[in-house]
Amino acid sequence: MRLIRSLNSISGIARRTRKAGKSIGFVPTMGAFHQGHISLIRKARKENDVVITSIFVNPAQFGPNEDYRKYPRSVNRDKQEAAKAGSDILFFPKASSIYPKGHKTHVEVERLSDIMCGKSRPGHFRGVATVCTKLFNIVMPDTVYLGQKDFQQAVIIRDMVKDLNMNLKVKTAPIVREPSGLAMSSRNIYLTPAQKDRAALLYESLKRAEQMIKGGARNASKIKSAVSRFLNRPGIKLEYLMVVSPADLSERSVINEDVLIALAAKIGKARLIDNIVVKLKN
Ligand code: AMP
Numbered sequence: 104m105r106l107i108r109s110l111n112s113i114s115g116i117a118r119r120t121r122k123a124g125k126s127i128g129f130v131p132t133m134g135a136f137h138q139g140h141i142s143l144i145r146k147a148r149k150e151n152d153v154v155i156t157s158i159f160v161n162p163a164q165f166g167p168n169e170d171y172r173k174y175p176r177s178v179n180r181d182k183q184e185a186a187k188a189g190s191d192i193l194f195f196p197k198a199s200s201i202y203p204k205g206h207k208t209h210v211e212v213e214r215l216s217d218i219m220c221g222k223s224r225p226g227h228f229r230g231v232a233t234v235c236t237k238l239f240n241i242v243m244p245d246t247v248y249l250g251q252k253d254f255q256q257a258v259i260i261r262d263m264v265k266d267l268n269m270n271l272k273v274k275t276a277p278i279v280r281e282p283s284g285l286a287m288s289s290r291n292i293y294l295t296p297a298q299k300d301r302a303a304l305l306y307e308s309l310k311r312a313e314q315m316i317k318g319g320a321r322n323a324s325k326i327k328s329a330v331s332r333f334l335n336r337p338g339i340k341l342e343y344l345m346v347v348s349p350a351d352l353s354e355r356s357v358i359n360e361d362v363l364i365a366l367a368a369k370i371g372k373a374r375l376i377d378n379i380v381v382k383l384k385n
Contacts, residue, residue, distance in 0.1 A: 104186035106193045110201075110241050113155070113194050117243040125152035129244030130190070131235060134158035135175035135289035139279040141188045143248040146276050148189030155242050156185045157194040159201065163209075164230030170372075175289050194242065201237060209233045212259045212266070215352055219255050220367060220376065223342055231256055232263050239269060246272045250279075252286055254363060254378045258352055278377075280306065286377045293373040301338050302370050308333045309379040312364050316381045321358045330366075340369040349380050358383070 107113050120127055128151030130143045140156075147154045158181060165171035178195060185193050209229055215221075216228035239247065247264075249257040261273045279287050284306035285299065294302055308330045315326050323346040334341050346355050349363040358381075365378035 104182070104190055104193060106182060106195060108195055108197060108200075110196060113192070113196075114241055114243070116192065117155075117241075120153050121243060121245075126245040127151060127243065128154045128246050128248060129238075129242050130154070130156045130248045131238050132156060132158055133160045133174065133289065134181050135177050135292075136181045136184045137279070137287040137289065137291075139250055139252060139287040141184060142279050143250060143276055144185060144188035144190050146274070147246070147248045150274075151246065153192070154190045155192045155194055155244065156190040157196070157238055157242070159196055159198075159234065159238070161201075161230055161234040162198055163202070163233055164227050166224055166226065169224075170290075175292055196241075201234065210236045210263065210267075212263050215255070215259045215262065218352060219343060219345055219347075219365060221255070223367070228256070228259055232259060235260050235263070236267070236269075239264075239271060244271050246274055249273060249275050250277075251275050251378070251380075252278045252288070253376070254349070254365060255352060258349075284310070286375070288373075288375060290373045290375065294371055298338065298371040298373070301336075302373070302375055304334060304336075304339065305366060305368055305375060305377045306379075309364055309366070309377060313379055313381045316358055316362070316383075323354075323356050323358055323362075326358075326364070330364075334368065338370060342367040342369060342374070 128147030130147050132140050144156055160174050162171055182193055210232040211229050212232050221228050257275050264273055283303035285303045312326050312330050327344050330344055344366040347363050355362050361382045363378055363380050367376045
């Protein structure tokens with residue numbers, strides 16, 4: 104596997120790959136790999152001739168009081184893991200190459216960026232949409248692979264690709280979890296063992312909501328109250344809990360079709376997100 108830092112080099116490879124009629128699968132990440140990232144690389148490997156994985160801790164998607172500087176970085180280990188999972192290239196650009204002096208263009212996906220995680224992280228999705236646009240232009244992928252862990256992000260990128268007529272497909276893959284149910288995340292290393300146990304309750308609360316719906320509950324408020332009550336304990340600060348349409352993230356008060364239940368919570372130093380899609384019919 105090749106490690107490439109230069110934008111010109113990676114674009115040259117992408118151009119030659121496409122000219123040769125080969126497909127490019129692209130997995131954009133911020134590194135500190137876990138099995139969630141690896142599952143995306145493996146999926147891309149199965150479906151493409153060439154797999155490009157990127158690591159870029161994107162300053163534009165972090166707020167001023169967030170963990171940009173402290174965000175876990177482990178590029179040497181990531182390099183080995185990406186190679187093992189079948190990536191051909193690890194693209195690891197410098198922040199100064201992605202945002203050279205004078206950079207002034209941003210991409211904003213309206214409405215979807217201001218709700219859920221966007222409420223407490225103003226500008227976050229503008230940073231995500233901008234960097235994804237740039238990475239897609241640089242890497243020229245046929246297919247981009249995103250995790251359902253960041254469900255809102257995947258919906259935003261999917262709609263951005265459609266709205267801006269970008270010539271690529273967006274595919275998503277399921278959330279990979281720890282045996283406890285905790286969704287894997289690079290930020291889980293911020294958690295102490297006790298906090299990790301507590302964090303597993305987030306998924307348990309979502310499973311309980313699913314059980315309620317499968318058992319016939321249709322009132323979203325009642326489900327949200329039950330989940331909030333379950334999570335109302337020391338050490339868990341629930342930021343939001345929403346029942347929305349998985350198609351366009353619009354809020355659902357009555358559950359008469361498939362819903363996404365999504366939450367964000369602060370546990371110790373970590374802000375964690377998780378979600379579950381509840382299907383009414385199997
Ligand atoms: P990140 O490095 O956190 O920006 O994530 C890079 C990609 O991996 C995104 O598309 C995430 O949605 C995806 N991802 C992160 N955690 C998981 C997980 N536990 N399961 C599946 N995909 C994930």
